[in-house]
Each structure stands twice: as structure tokens, then as C-alpha cells.
Amino acid sequence: MSADRKIHYGGDYNPEQWPEEVWAEDTRLMKEAGVTMVTAGIFSWARVEPRPGDYDFGWFDRVMDRLGESGIRVCLATMTASPPPWLSALHPEVLPETGDGRRRWPGGRQHYCPSSPVYRTYATRLVERLATRYAQHPALEMWHIGNEFGCHTRQCHCDVSAADFRRWLRTRYGVVEALNDAWSTAFWSQRYDTFDEVLPPRLAPTFANPAQQLDYWRFSDDALLQCCLAEREVLRRVTPDVPLTTNLMPHHKPVNAFEWARHQDVMSLDFYQDPYDPGTHLTAAFNFDLMRSAREGQPWMLLEQAPGAVNWRARNSPKPPGAMRLWSWQAVAQGADAVLFFQWRQSRGGAEKFHSAMVPHGGTDTRIHREVSALGRELASVPEIAGTRSRADAALLTDWNSWWALELDSHPSDALDQTLINRAHHRPLLEAGVACDIIPPGRAFGGYKLLVVPNLYLLSEENAERLAAYVHGGGQLLVSFFSGIVDDCDRVHLGGYPAPLRELLGLRVEEFWPLDEGVRVPVDGLPAAERSGTTPSAAYGGAAEADLWSEAVELEGAEAVAVFRGGELAGRPAVTRHSYGAGTAWYVATRLEPAALRGLMDHVRDAAGVCPVLAGLPARVQATVREDEEHRFLFLLNHGAEAAVVELPEPMRDRLRGDDAGPVSAVTLQPRGVAVMER
Template identity: 45%
Template sequence: MLYGADYNPDQWPEEVWDDDVARMREAGVTTVSLGIFAWSRLQPGPDEWDFGWLDRVIDLLHAGGIGVNLATATASPPPWVTVRHPDVLAADENGAPYWHGSRQHHSPSSPTYRRLAAELVRRIAERYAHHPAVVMWHVDNELGCHLPVEYGDSARDAFRAWLRERYGTVAALDAAWGADFWSQRYGSFDEVFPPRKAPYSRNPAQVLDYRRFMSDTWLSLFRMQADIIRAAGATQPISTNMMGPFPHADYASWAPHIDVITDDCYPDPSSPTRVRDIAFQRDLVRSLKRGTPWLLMEQATDAVNWRPTNPSKRDGQLAAETAQAIGRGADGVFFFQWRQSRAGSEKFHSAMLPHAGTRTRTWESVVELGSALAALPELPAPSDSPVALVFDWENWWAVEGADHPGTVDYLGVVRAWYGALHRRGVMVDVVRPEDVDGRYRLAIAPFLYLMRDPGVAALRAFAAEGGVLAAGPFTDVVDESDRFRDGGFLTQLGPILGVAFEDFRPLLPPTLGDAAARAGAASVAAASPAEEAAVAFGSAEFAGTFFAEALFADDAAVLATFASGPSAGRPAITRRAHGSGSAWYLATQPDERGLDLVVARLLAESGAESVLGIAPPPGVELAQRGDLVTIINHGEGEARIPELGLALGPQEHAYVRQDGAA
């Protein structure tokens, strides 16, 4: 297990560096991420370079037996860069520039920024590629985190080049974007601009392509720096820290280009869905490279600084969250940061070594955790899960677009399905539709509005070849260009589902929040009460939300019907048999009770089992990697697992082997 933190010695006098290393050894630190925001120290001016301080720090860490995850320092250009080169600055949708004074104020498309960043990376890589302390490379930092989309002239030029590469001709672009609508036909690529401020709705296909372009742009910045590092002779793994279900970057398309997945995770300690949401994020990043361990690159030892109120973690919560990461595939646990800052925006953010020193709960927890991690045996690689939960970034961008029948909280819906599986102790891979294959028994694809051809083929094959597929609602509506296909809706999956579509019949959603804001409907979100449609499912009843679609069950059995709402008396859940497999369609999104009922049926039919076949008591989480099972009690009282003879106190955890041995 790797254990450590971001280390920012450039923010401290050299007199404390020796003490830092001594304290790191006391805490059990094995590795630190170094130099993430050090550009202004490494290059104080256009023709000035200072690596002496970094040489001393790296040598000092190496002498102390601490490895270095060396950063490229490109995440925040210093003021001299933007003063001399204003074309580096990013712009908002009005074309107004963002200024320096914070971080990530640069345009990733700017040729000047890329030239300066490339020179910085080249000098760092050539100097340290063969240093024995360097065990890994940290490219940039949280790419796109604070400024994921920008609309300046550099982005304009790069977007045009991206479109030429994607479409080849303007005619192909016009066809994909439906440019005949509102007289938007283009005569050349030079007439295309980013989707800047407009008087009314912007072309949804253009907006979708721009989100693809921005995700690809951030990835290309990573690849540029990784190529420079490799050209310098470096052989260590190269990564960049992701942010779980970050809505602006298609991490599934990034993963093949990254040696090891690393993730930053800062759950809200006061959130009632905190445990579920963290577990979902762990499984999402683990699934980006199935079968391969990942690293938790940032978490907080205690409180953060950037929420309106920043509560502390409860006693034992840090160890429980760390165990959750290990159980779901992490081979390293890091924090932001090593020593708490004394100035700047993040000075109230907790750290491994707090301002209050070593007579603190935080320091005791850090040392105890380091000792516990050092005592762990070699861990098995993550194993495949029996259930695939389909989550697709391009669909996320499209399904939450404007001008739809209703507003969809895609991430919230996916997490709700995940929660029903998580409560039952079932391991889940979170994957794109094209990654669903025979290793799974059950695949769930909620709100898969946009479907690419490879995903269609994979889901069809999965159901036809013996898997249990559950889809819907608002699924199979548009192609990859956000265009309706000939023949209406459910044209790709309808035959295998055995249903035909008549109408969406939207309901006022239970929550809108961020999804509504992204779709331009924030004012509606604040004022609209939820609307539900009752669903009769055998002898039980639950509430359907978001949609109550009108369907024809042409070649499928009706398992549930709408008992009220706009589609009363019509099918709500259908099932079509396919040999040993089946394909289910849900014309509505079940509430929590409904999800529990539906998931129970799907698991029973597919044969997908919980970890160790145990039904965990409330508040207890089960996770499995290889033959290692992690059991965590996130509850407030003692939890007993009689199948294993275990009793865990609040926030306690245990590791057992699959045969039940401790």
C-alpha cells in the first residue's frame, strides 16, 4: 500500500523540510506528490529557472526512504505568463477573459500555453526521469476542475480543427447538427464558433460536440505532457488525478491513455447518502480499468474549506472511508495535503500534519492509519462484479440537455439504482454500454437516451446470449449526434425488449437541482413539487417518477402496470424472455421502495449474488476484491454479522478472506 499526501515544500521555509521528513516517517508515509503548483518557483520569469530547491527536497525525501510522485507543475501558470501572453487566458461564454489570481485560468487550447507548459515539462522530465526517488509522474492536476469549459479564440480555432477531423466536410457537419433548422447551415468550418452566449436555445448537437471537444482537449493536454515525459526516458507510471463522476470529462475515453487510475474524493460528512456516493465513486474509477488496482490520490483527513459549512469527520470515519477504498480496489491512499497551509484559499483545509500539531485527533488518526496500512498483506487485484451498471458520459451530456420533455438528474438516477444494489451487498462494475459483456449476469441501463452503435450491439448481444438486461425509461431516443432515428423511439432495443413506444408522458421530477441548472431550468426546479404515478407490481405498489411512458407490450409479458397517473392501466414494467436470459423495460423510474422490489427480482432471475451470499444489516457495507472481503459498519450502533461471527462497533471495519478467515 502506498500512503502519503500532496507535499508543498515550496510554500514553507527550508528549515522545516527535515522535520517534514522525520514526521512523514513517523506517520508511515511511503510516497508524496511533489511540485503540483510549483511553476512560479521553478520558473520565476521568462528566462529564469530554479531547480536547486527541488533537487534538495527530492534528495532529502529519497534519503528518508520516501518515494516521489513528481508533478509537471502546469496546473497554474504564474502571473508573468498571463501578463506577457494574454492569449493564454481562458474566456467565458461572453468572450470575457478570466484573470490570474486563482488557478486554472488558462485555456488548454492556447498554443502559447502549450508551448510554455511543454518547455517546463521537458526540463522537469529530463532532470528527474532517472532519479531513484521518482516512482510515478503526476500530470497537471484535476484537469478541467474549476474551468471545464471555455470559449476563447484559441478554443474557437481548436474546435474548428476538431470538427474537421471528426466530420471531414461541412456537409457532413451540417447533416449531423441538423443545420437546416433555424437557418444554421455552414459554408465553411471557419463560420463555426463555440456555443457562446445566445439569445435562446443553442443547437443541442453543437453543444454536445463542444462538450466532447473540451473533454478531448483536456485529454490531449495530458497526452502531450506524457509524451514529453516518455521522450525523456522515464519508465515510471504516468497518471493524472480524476474526480469520480466529474460531469465535464469522459474518463472512460481517457482511461486507455493513463497508466494507473488515480482519483480525488471529498464526500460531504453530513450527506445522508455519503456512504453510497463514495462507494459508487470507488466502483466507477475501479471500473475504468477493470481488474487493475487504482490509487485514492486525494481525500481529506478531516474538514475541507470550500463548502458553506465544513463539518469535521466523526471518530473512525477516516479509517472507514479508507477501508472502503481498499475494499473496492485501491492500492494507495493519499491526502491533500501533508502540512496544512498557512496562507491562501485552502488554509482551513485539513491536512495530515495540522497547524495544531501532533497533539491532535487528526495526527493520531494519521499515524494509526499508516501503521494499519503497513501491516496489510499483499492484496489481490480487483475482480469482476456480477452486475454491470451502465453509466455513459456522452449520454449524461445529452440526456440533461435543454428542450426535452422533462428534466433528468442522470447521476442521481444511476446512484439510486446503485444504492439498491449496494444495500444488498452486491458488487457492481460501472461501465459504458459497449463494455457490457458475458462476464456479467445482470446489466442495468437507466435513462440511456443517447445510444452509439457499439453500445446497441453489446446490449443486444448480452440479452440474447443469456444475460438479464433492464433498461428504461427515456432510453434509446437519439443517436450519437442527438438526432432521432428513422422509425421513432426504442428502434434499437425495442425488438429485443418486445415493446413499442407511444409517448413519454413526463412527470414533474422529485429533484432537479444541478441537472435543472445545466438544462437552464433552475427557476422551475425551485418551484415544482414532485409528481408520481403509482405502479402495481404483483401484490406490492410503489411510486414511479420522472416519466410514465405509454408503451405497447407487443412481444413481452407485463409484470407491472400503472395504477394512476397519465398512463394508468398501461404497462409499467415488461419482460421478454431470451432463452436463459431476458430483457426488461421500465417505463418509469421507481422510487426507493420500488427499486428494492425490482432489484430483488432482477438479482433472483440473473443469479447475481451478494458478497459471500450475505444480506448485510442496515449500515453495513460489504466489498470484495479477489478473495479479500471488506466489512464496514458505517452505522451509529453495533452491527452483528452472524454468518461470520463478527460484531463491529460504529465506524469499525474488518478484512476477512472469502472462506471467512480473518
């Protein structure tokens, strides 16, 4: 990003949808709305290469020149997200296939097999021409590779992918005997004599080999990444000093954000809040923390959101007045240095014509455009925020390999959802005003006072040892049920569940006891709090309910903090605590209701010495801090329907109220209100 300090503001710009005479109005309105950067060219392949090898960049030259003359920077897309119809007409083998052999045809977007060498050849040829042409263009700010990888084509099961999968397996395992061992092929007579016999996990008479399915998730993620890296290699060679990014989807199962982060200069996210979901800010918060943490605290970009309604939900609500502003500031509060929308001007035709835009069908005399312009001015008023960072004492561990394995079939329960489980454990920290990083199990733990591990089903011996060393050295660890069960090949760790964590947790799980849908069991003995949001007392005895899952836990040094008071496991431990070295390991053998999990996690983080950004936060008020050597910004966001008063630790002034606003000791936040406080 540019050296000049600013929060970039803008959106997707698709001038090919409009007559050229509209373009002059576009740049004028962009300047008036405070736009500093647009993403351009995302779906321009068919326009710049209407026939194979026949390029027409003249019109796009004029777009780039006009934006540059207006002082608007360009995040230039590589144009490869949606191949033109001629590619699949010439090469139908580039089209993807589902696991049951159905071909996906052109007419939408992302109609390509990620493993297709033909697709990659044509895509990188285009990127080479694009990069060479615009390498020195003064408007070029950064590169935007592809678009939303894995959004529609998550996996392909065609013969091209099958051949690529076999190549990938040879690289991973070397010899077929190693594959047979990893995949436990002695079961059901699945032994392979050569790699040539291996297929993708296509539609089978019954459960497919789970290790095969797990490896196919890994392979499919890598196939998508290789498409990205092929373009990245061209851009690095032609424009080595221009940063690059690609926009990820929210906590997107097909794409391992931690792995992809290693190949980006800046992380970017597309996130569309749902106005009908009262917890949409919680979902956003988890994803925003994930983006910030993926590159170890580096500021990231909100590359797409909607200024109003989207077009793809069953019911598409507009954002109420103030919601777009609130949710945009939430991204900034959690580390974003750019706020952009899809898209600049609302399409007249096509599948997204009812998706809102910065310039709606009704033009500039509309609520959306007025709010968009006001937000642009507001973001520009606090340029010093850009580049500041957040510091967290707590971290939540998650792992894509474990996610892929957890949600496979033939498990004790098919109701385990990694996304929901992660968010449930993130929510208590967010609501308490505690900064939280989201990290993979291979990341260094030393800087954290508290680690939260929700359902890390797949856990290597090495990472289990690292967790043990963390606790032994004085760390506080909270682990939830069905963790540490299998190795990297989805083979059960022998020696009693959870074998690699038994000594650390001081317990053994004799049996899993998933609960039937709708069944709830009482739990007694939880840390008691006066109310949600307050510091818990040291006393125990709180009662709550749990659902989804339970386990028959036998203590091996741990103590029972809470016990089941009903069901088949009545009287047996539900929550345990184990002193291990200088630290403590907690285990939760069921899914506690949200208030109970909040009380427990408040207690654990209090024991860890993890303090909130601001004590005594009103309900549904979010507080975060971004800072550097010169500035410390306290962000306050009211996600509630009622006004809230926030007491400040010292007099501060609200930067959004202008330079004339004096310091105050308390802030009144109206519903959907935002304050950015600084000493």
C-alpha cells in the same frame, strides 16, 4: 507502482509554502505516521521558473533528496496545473473565456485556455526540464500529470478555442456537408457554407443547436486530454519506464474517464466525503467502482481526500472520529492500492488554509494527526491486499456522450440528472453486497450475468445490437426510461421510441410523460420482498410510488409486471419484462422510489443468478471481496449509527486485530467499524 507489495500512504506535499528548516521535521513526522509516498510539486511552477526560461530547481533538488534519503517515494507532479502570473502577463491570449465573452483572470488557478498552443509550449518546456532532471532520481515513483483537469476551466469559448474547434470538426467530419447533416442545420436556417463560419456555442438569443453543444462537450474534453497527452509524450520519451497518472474528479462531466483511462498507467481519483451527507458513502462507492472498472479491474489510487474538514462547501464539517478511517478503508475495499490526502501540512495562508491536513495547524498533538498515524500503521499491517482484485457478475452501463446529450436543454424535462440516476441504480447492488463494474456500452458484456442501463439516452445502432445479442445469448438486462432515443448526433431514432431497442424490449413508447415537480404516482405489481435487504419472493403485488418521469408504454410482446395506478397513465405498464432468445429484458418506465427499485433489482439479479458477497447483510453494512491466487480478503464496513453483527460463512480472522486474533464465526462492527477478514 513499485514491485514491493504495499498500500501506499501519504499526501500532497507542498514544501514551498514553508521555510526550509521545517522540511526536516516533515520527513521525520512522515516516517512516524507511516507515510510511504507523497505527491510533490503540483503548484510549484512559479517557484521553479520565476521568470520565463529562468529555472531554479536547487530547492526542489533538496526536497527530492531528503524524501529519497527517508525512504519516501515521490509521485512527481509536472507542475503545470497553475501557470505563473508572468505567463498571462506576456500572453494574455492564454486566458480562458466563458460562453458570454467574459475573461477569467489570474488570481486563482487553472487560468489557461486548454486549446492554447502558447500554454502547451510553455508547459511542455517545463516538463522536459523536469523529466530530464529527475529521470534517474531514486525517489521517483511515478509521474502526476497536471491536476484535476477541467475542475475550474471546463470549457473555453475564446477565439483560440474557436479556431481549435473548427480544426477538430474538420478532422471529425471531413467536409462541411457532413457537419450540416450531423447538426441538422436545415432547422432554423443554420446551414454552414464553410467550417470558417462555425463558432463555439456562445451565448445565443435562445436554445443553441443541441448537436453543436454535444460536439463542444466532446471537443472540450479532447482539448483537456490533448494538454495531458502533450505532457505524457515528453514523459514517455524521457522516462519510458516510469508509470504516470493524473487525478480525476468524481464522476466529472467534462472529463470522459473511460477515454482518459486508455492513456494512464494507473487511475487516480480525488474524492471528498461530506460528513453532513448520510449517503456520502453511496456516492463514494459509485466513484470507487468507476475507477476500478475504468481499467478493467486494475487497482487504482485515492490520490486526494481530506483527513477532516474541507474549505469549499457552504458548511464545512470535520470528519467525526473514525469516519476518516472508515472512508479510507472503503476505498481500499473497492480496489484502491493507495490512500493519500490533501495535504501533508495545513497551509497558513491562501484559499485552502482552513482545509484540513495530516499535520494540522495545532501540530501533532491533535485528533486528526493521531488518527492519520494510526491509519498509516494499520494499512502497513496488511501489505498483501495490494494487487488483489475484485470480480463482478453485474455491470452498470454509462456513457459520457449520452450524459452530455441527456442534460442539454429543450428536452421533455430539465430535471434529468445523469449522476443521480446512475447512483440510484448502483445503490441497490451496493446495499445487497453485490460487486458491480461500471462500464461503457462499447465494453465486452460476455462476462456479466446482469447489465443495468440507467437512462442511456444516446445509443448507437451498433451498441443496441450488442445489447440485443447479449440478452439473446442468455443475459439479464434492466433498462430505465428515456433510453435509446437518439443517435451519436443527437438525432431521434425514427420508428417509434426507443427504436433501436423496441424488438429487444418488446414495447413501444408512444409519448413521454414527465411528471411535475413534487408529483408522485402509485405503481402496483412490483416484485415483493419481506424487507429491503432480503431475497425477494417470486410473488408480485408490491405497491410503491414513483416520480420525475412516466411514459405511455404499448406492449409488443413484453408483459406488464407493474402498472401505474394513478395519474393520466393509470392502468398502463410501468415495469415490463420480455423474454428474448435465452435471456430477459426488463424496462422501467418511471423513477421508482428507492425501496421499490431495490426490490425490483433484487428480483432481477436473483433471476440472473447474481449472488451477494455475503447473504443477510445488516442495513448500512458494506461487504466486498478482493482476492488473488494466494489471498481472499472480505471487507466489512459499518456505515450505520448502530453496532451490527455480521455472520460469516466460515471461521475467519480479522487481520486488523493482529496476528494473535483467532478465527471467529461472527463479527460485531461498531458504528464506523471496519473488519478485514481472511480465512
